[in-house]
Amino acid sequence: MKKKGKYVLVGIILASFVTIMNFQNKSYAGSNTNINQARQELANLEKLDVSEIEKKIEEKNKPAVVEEEAQVTANSNIDFKKYFENSVFMGDSITEALSEYAYLDPYNVLAKKGQTVVMAKQSVPNLKAMHPARVFLLYGMNDVESYDSVYFKQQYTQLISQIKAVLPSAQIYVQAPFPVLSKAVFSGKMLTNDNINKFRQAVKEMCDEQNVKYVDVTVLVKDSSMYEPDGIHFKYDFYKTYLTYMHDIINK
Known part of the structure; x- marks a missing residue:
C-alpha cells in the first residue's frame, strides 16, 4: 500500500472511530446492537482497498445533475x-x-x-x-x-x-x-x-x-x-x- 493510501485509510478509520464514540455517549442504553453494527462497518472499511474507498468518497461528493x-x-x-x-x-x-x-x-x-x-x-x-x-x-x-x-x-x-x-x-x-x-x-x-x-x-x-x-x-x-x-x-x-x-x- 502506498504511503498516501495509508494516510487516507488511517484518516477514514479514525473518523469512523470518533463517530462510534459519539454514538456511544449519546445513546449507550439499549443501543448495543447499533454499536456492534457500527463496529462491523468499521471492520469492513478496514478491509477495503484504498482506491475503492477514494472512489466511494468521490461518488458521494459528486454534484447532483441539474x-x-x-x-x-x-x-x-x-x-x-x-x-x-x-x-x-x-x-x-x-x-x-x-x-x-x-x-x-x-x-x-x-x-x-x-x-x-x-x-x-x-x-x-x-x-x-x-x-x-x-x-x-x-x-x-x-x-x-x-x-x-x-x-x-x-x-x-x-x-x-x-x-x-x-x-x-x-x-x-x-x-x-x-x-x-x-x-x-x-x-x-x-x-x-x-x-x-x-x-x-x-x-x-x-x-x-x-x-x-x-x-x-x-x-x-x-x-x-x-x-x-x-x-x-x-x-x-x-x-x-x-x-x-x-x-x-x-x-x-
Whole structure:
C-alpha cells in the first residue's frame, strides 16, 4: 500500500472511530446492537482497498445533475431519423454534422459549411420541394464574419418571409447562435462571444417580430469538453443531447 493510501485509510478509520464514540455517549442504553453494527462497518472499511474507498468518497461528493440536463437525457432512446423524418434542418457546418454523423438522413439536412442567411435564401426552392412540417434554422457563425447584426437581422427576416411564403403551414424554429471558445478567434478575428451575443439578440428580436419560435440552444453548452479542438464545432456525442432537446421543445 502506498504511503498516501495509508494516510487516507488511517484518516477514514479514525473518523469512523470518533463517530462510534459519539454514538456511544449519546445513546449507550439499549443501543448495543447499533454499536456492534457500527463496529462491523468499521471492520469492513478496514478491509477495503484504498482506491475503492477514494472512489466511494468521490461518488458521494459528486454534484447532483441539474434538472434541465436530467430532462434532456431522459429521452435518450429516441429514433431521431424516424422522429424528424418530416423535418428539415438548415444551417452551416454545425448543422451539417447532423447528417455527417448519421444522426439524421441527408434528406433532412439542408446545410453546408460556410453558409450564411444570405446564402440560405438560395435553398428555399429546395426546401419547398421537400415540403417539411417543421423547419429548424441555425445561422450566425459565418454571418458574424461578413456583416453587422443589423444587416444580419434584415436578411434573416427576409429568409423567414420566403419560407413562410412557400411553406405557410410549416412550424419554424429559429435557434440562437452558439457561443464559441476563446481559441475560435484564430479562425476569424470577429468570431468572439461579444459579437455573437449581438447576433443572438438580433435573432431573438426577429423571432418576436415574425412570430416564430426562438430556441435558446446555448443552454446545452455546459463546458468546453463538448467542443472540437477548433472551439467552434461540436463533438459527436453532443448531437444526441441536441436532438433530444429539440424533441422536448416540440413536445412542450
